[in-house]
Amino acid sequence: AQTVTQSQPEMSVQEAETVTLSCTYDTSESDYYLFWYKQPPSRQMILVIRQEAYKQQNATENRFSVNFQKAAKSFSLKISDSQLGDAAMYFCAFISNFGNEKLTFGTGTRLTIIP
């Protein structure tokens, strides 16, 4: 069974600075996808970034980028030029390209932006 671990329950960053959220996962498979979702106080789950495991290039979306280390099973999210609107819970998630449709989530990291 796959597991996803987010070891930082809470993080904080000064506005305009850069912060990195950690995520590690455990799987025996080689073909899978990884996601970062953002959950602001409105509680809506919003996709931040999606990474395909067979692609070496790290995914980026504007100020959000990932550091995908497949051998280390690590998938960290870097937020550059942090803004007040980035304050939220961030969830890392894993899904295999084979077998069932189960998206496995980590327990989340609460990010606070300090003005």
Added chain:
Amino acid sequence: DADVTQTPRNRITKTGKRIMLECSQTKGHDRMYWYRQDPGLGLRLIYYSFDVKDINKGEISDGYSVSRQAQAKFSLSLESAIPNQTALYFCATSDLHGTDTQYFGPGTRLTVL
């Protein structure tokens, strides 16, 4: 208008009551999912459906049932609600496969007294 909607947004009920949570989507996706979110546990999959005739249990299906009334509608029922089913419930959809991005509804906060 939102692509994935859930009703109600908030609900308080009593132990033993039957309750239905509804999800509708306008994205035209075949796959729909129900998740439960508890503090400190992330989201966990309750049920998922590939199409109207294909429904599958997730990791925590006990105490829940679902109905896929149409491609666009997927309902979650608690036949006899209990307090430990107090949680935030999310519906999600994806296009051709679960590895496609899953789009979430706004969630239903359910409290069972």
